[in-house]
Amino acid sequence: DAGVTQSPTHLIKTRGQQVTLRCSPKSGHDTVSWYQQALGQGPQFIFQYYEEEERQRGNFPDRFSGHQFPNYSSELNVNALLLGDSALYLCASSLEGAGTEAFFGQGTRLTVV
Amino acid sequence: DQQVKQNSPSLSVQEGRISILNCDYTNSMFDYFLWYKKYPAEGPTFLISISSIKDKNEDGRFTVFLNKSAKHLSLHIVPSQPGDSAVYFCAARSWNQGGKLIFGQGTELSVKP
Numbered sequence: 001d002a003g004v005t006q007s008p009t010h011l012i013k014t015r016g017q018q019v020t021l022r023c024s025p026k027s028g029h030d031t032v033s034w035y036q037q038a039l040g041q042g043p044q045f046i047f048q049y050y051e052e053e054e055r056q057r058g059n060f061p062d063r064f065s066g067h068q069f070p071n072y073s074s075e076l077n078v079n080a081l082l083l084g085d086s087a088l089y090l091c092a093s094s095l096e097g098a099g100t101e102a103f104f105g106q107g108t109r110l111t112v113v
Numbered sequence: 114d115q116q117v118k119q120n121s122p123s124l125s126v127q128e129g130r131i132s133i134l135n136c137d138y139t140n141s142m143f144d145y146f147l148w149y150k151k152y153p154a155e156g157p158t159f160l161i162s163i164s165s166i167k168d169k170n171e172d173g174r175f176t177v178f179l180n181k182s183a184k185h186l187s188l189h190i191v192p193s194q195p196g197d198s199a200v201y202f203c204a205a206r207s208w209n210q211g212g213k214l215i216f217g218q219g220t221e222l223s224v225k226p
Binding site for chain 1 (some may be wrong): 117119147149154155156157158159162202204210211212213214215216217218219
């Protein structure tokens, strides 16, 4: 049973560019959340997708957008990259309903130069 | 506004002894708490959780205690093993915020042989 998979694992982009990160949830999971983890900090919630809709959003600008596909996989898009967007981006999947823990992928390390 | 705080950035423990990791929170709406363990270059791995209706949950060497009046939870690892060396994150979820997790900053545990 494959867990949460993310691609790519590492990425280097230039300021002002756009980036797309991808996530496939754990088998049987229907909800995908994205987190940003800066160095030395805990993960910060970006947004959550369920039934192809953005259900919740954290305190991130509109430059951060996402999508969920019918097969539950998801993309995170970041436009107009800033140096401060350099971080580990984590995808977590879960099954809708209370009391279920989220499973995380290994993350995508994004470096903006 | 840091709703979940882990005030100890690091902890060093001798193998075989008890490790106690602490976490404080401020939001009374949190009803579910989780601990994740993270190794370098990997995503967070779920460890153990506790519902706000309980004050203790045990799973093998890991026990989580919840003190709602003090808004404090702790993770006990007994006995500690070198393989437990990792960064531990406390996370909380609010009943009215769906699956959004609020993470603490993490505590780096080092278990010395």
